[in-house]
Amino acid sequence: MVQKASVISRRIKETLIKNIFAVFALFSIVMLGLIVFFLFREGLPIFRVVSVTDFLFGPFWYPTYDPPEYGIGPLIVGSVVVTILSSLIAVPLGVLSAIYISEIAPPRLKEVLKAIIELLAGLPSVVLGFFGMVILAPWLQETFDIATGLNILNASIMLALMAIPTISSLSEDALYAVPRDFKEASYALGATRYETITRVTFTAALSGISTAVILGMARAIGETMVVLMVAGGAAALPGSIFDSVRPMPASIAAEMGEAPFGGDHYHALFATGIVLFFITLAFNLVADYISNRFKEVGSGTL
Amino acid sequence: MKNQPIITTKNVNFYYGAFQALTDITMDFERNRVTALIGPSGCGKSTLLRLLNRMNDLIDQTRVEGEVLFEGRNIYEPDVDPVEIRKRIGMVFQKPNPFPKSIYNNITYAPRLAGIKSKESLDALVEDSLKQAVLWDEVKDILGRSAMTLSGGQQQRLCIARALAMKPDVLLMDEPTSALDPISTAKIEELVDELKESYTIIIVTHNMQQAARVSEYTGFFYLGKLIEFGLTEKIFTNPDIKQTEDYITGRFG
């Protein structure tokens, strides 16, 4: 066998290369850790001023009053309301369009629609927010004869547009992954396409579609520019979908510029970031869990 | 006229996770002979072939027990570099798998990485390997063209030439003609016959006529066990074991 020394040095080199790549791969974990660390570092000091319960459930967010009040209850409610309403719009549109693209549309149209969904995903959020402000808001104001078009409904519609690409493209992946055999078995038994799609394909793809919906909702909760620009900004509990709200991301983005560095307000905004971070983290972990379980079931049936 | 064995397996067991794919395989592969491994699909013949140049390393959660001796040395000892083993034991796969590079670069790819730099030596190597693989006349004017433009049979002969360019001692062939038409198959079989002058060849095949035509020795595998191993002539005319006879005469598998 060739000279030993060169073999050994090559093996050392190979191991070294592998380890270098491993370090790079660990970077994502490190970053996630750093994000948590710095959110806590800058956010935790607020709890010297206000208790965790009062912070989370306090009904008043008056950070600049004297004395200030740091209750993010209305902000959380704002986030929840726009997320739910936008999901009511985005989930049916996203899932149904995915069914159309994956199962029904002719091949050429399929490519076009996929490109459209992708371009919609590519629209910068600030542009959607701008559109909501200058086009949708005045239209809502006139049509419904309300005080302002910058409200829950407007924000939910624009957020839905941001969540639809996520829901649609991931659902389409899930539908596409359903084995042909299932569908053919169904057709061979005399089922119509509609019956096959709803009873066989959709059911088989359900966990993938659930993942898509959860990730779409997570997208809506965390989205900032749209709610900052079109939700209206009132840090109060809403009474109708025409009221304005101030979801968490909007509050952080709007106030960080004015909050004195290192002050209570600054810390409170970071603490709001912690809440936002963990809510979206929970959504992502649930989505990950579902898609993973699905995978195991999939390979188990081989 | 018994030759020295170049590869010997001793009591080899092989597992994919909990599934045992090979049980207690002991056999000698003689130098400059063609040995055929036959048996129904899933019998472990390809697994054994891939054990001989440590290609099974690439699959997670596999385990080898026993010894595989190559020129007297166990290739599964911890300080053995599989890269060195594979330089000396070449492999040809079921489906032709040329790289998406030119014909010339397909052949020079590995030798270059092994340190051959001069244009003359590389040119000579390309011509020599292609001639050995009986492809030279067909491609000598299109060496710069992508290997993907060749026919399936030509691609497979290119893959053989590519393996020969490393000047290996052993050539492992994993059902090399299963993806080819009858004419290309015949060409590859002729080629095997010529190559055994200078190489040891171990060929996995599910085509029993092929095994009978090209090999001196044949091993019959069933359910991960070596059922019978001996001179091809004997295996095909007068096997010792009933199972072998049943398989060869087409009663099962």
Added chain:
Amino acid sequence: MNEQSLMKRRYLKQRAFFLIVRLSALVITLALVGILFFLFYNGLGAISWDFLTLPPTDSMTKGGIMPAIVGTFYLTIGAIIVALPLGVASAIYLTEYAKQGKLIRVIRVAVNCLAGVPSVVFGLFGLGFFVVFLRFGSSILSGALTLGILILPTIIGASEEALKAVPQTFREASLALGVSKWATISRIVIPSAVPGILTGSILGIGRAAGETAPIMFTAAAFFTAVLPKSVFNEVMALPYHIYVLATAGTHIEQTRPIQYGTALVLIALVLGIDLVAIVIRSVIRRKKRW
């Protein structure tokens, strides 16, 4: 007769269902087309050579948006410089080296979670870590690093997909020739994956160019009179410029044309970048020879 009417009902249901799914695809298409139409219709008038090449004047009520274009360019290039090597290297580890196990599982979960972190939280992190802790200040450097981490999961995902699409037979052929693993990866696997990695990177660039929240606290300036001279300068950026003009200040109505114009430039930039990626990808798919 009875059976026939049952069949009729089944087909009627199918027609209704097909109509609904078609409609949803139509609604989404109309939304995109509508948004693009309004922005082009209102924005095209504002676009001129001067608009693209001059800085803002008269307290940003007149003039162009050149510093914002330049700023977005710097931030985006910076982000891809950060994310591309990290992302491709991570993907190489995940697809080529890592064995199935706990570690790889944890890395994947981390990448997924990183992809799900809200953009405003990236902004907070950038503020806390790069701006304050590392004392980079509000600067191109802080903004580019923040954006780089933001698009890291996109790059990892796209690179992984591209690497996985390289047929296993290529790797086997190379390894069986006695070529080392790293040589196989660098000579065979990566070159075959380059188009896919490229597509992913371009999509990442488009994403970075359009983000606002992550740069609000880390890099973006309301107004700068001069172009940045070093990576430690603040910059104007297109998305932030739109936000500022549309929401702050006393001339919101007056600067509408500039807002539309800026939005149009940003959209043309981002969608142009995305379209390039989409076209490259479909060309690769059609040309694929394996």
